[in-house]
Amino acid sequence: MNESVQFDEVISDEHPDLTTLTHVMYALHTASWFSAGVFSVIAMIINTIKRPDLPNDFFRSHFRWQARSFWFTLLWLVLALPLWILVIPGWIAYSGIGLWYLYRFIRGWWCLAERRPMPLPAP
Numbered sequence: 001m002n003e004s005v006q007f008d009e010v011i012s013d014e015h016p017d018l019t020t021l022t023h024v025m026y027a028l029h030t031a032s033w034f035s036a037g038v039f040s041v042i043a044m045i046i047n048t049i050k051r052p053d054l055p056n057d058f059f060r061s062h063f064r065w066q067a068r069s070f071w072f073t074l075l076w077l078v079l080a081l082p083l084w085i086l087v088i089p090g091w092i093a094y095s096g097i098g099l100w101y102l103y104r105f106i107r108g109w110w111c112l113a114e115r116r117p118m119p120l121p122a123p
């Protein structure tokens with residue numbers, strides 16, 4: 001069952017600085033492919049510091065989406081690490097995880113640009 005919670009709230013331009021910061025964080029996560037993950041760690045530090053001060057559910061949904069994508073990717077990378085003993089399966093697993101990671105951040109960034117909140121798992 002893949003239910004999600006959607007928000008009916010209309011997003012306005014009340015928080016342009018936070019919108020810009022969220023775009024920057026998506027850019028950092030997306031560019032982490034070229035930094036061996038360092039940019040993602042920077043984005044997660046910003047995410048952790050800013051999360052308690054978020055003004056509404058729209059931004060909370062995007063920050064949560066980024067955090068969940070980062071932590072699940074890290075978990076899967078660690079779990080797939082033993083496959084590197086056999087080389088080819090490790091390469092395939094890491095490529096798949098990397099593509100999933102890229103998909104998650106491009107999807108989130110696209111929704112942010114369209115001013116749509118990210119779906120949250122139902123409680």
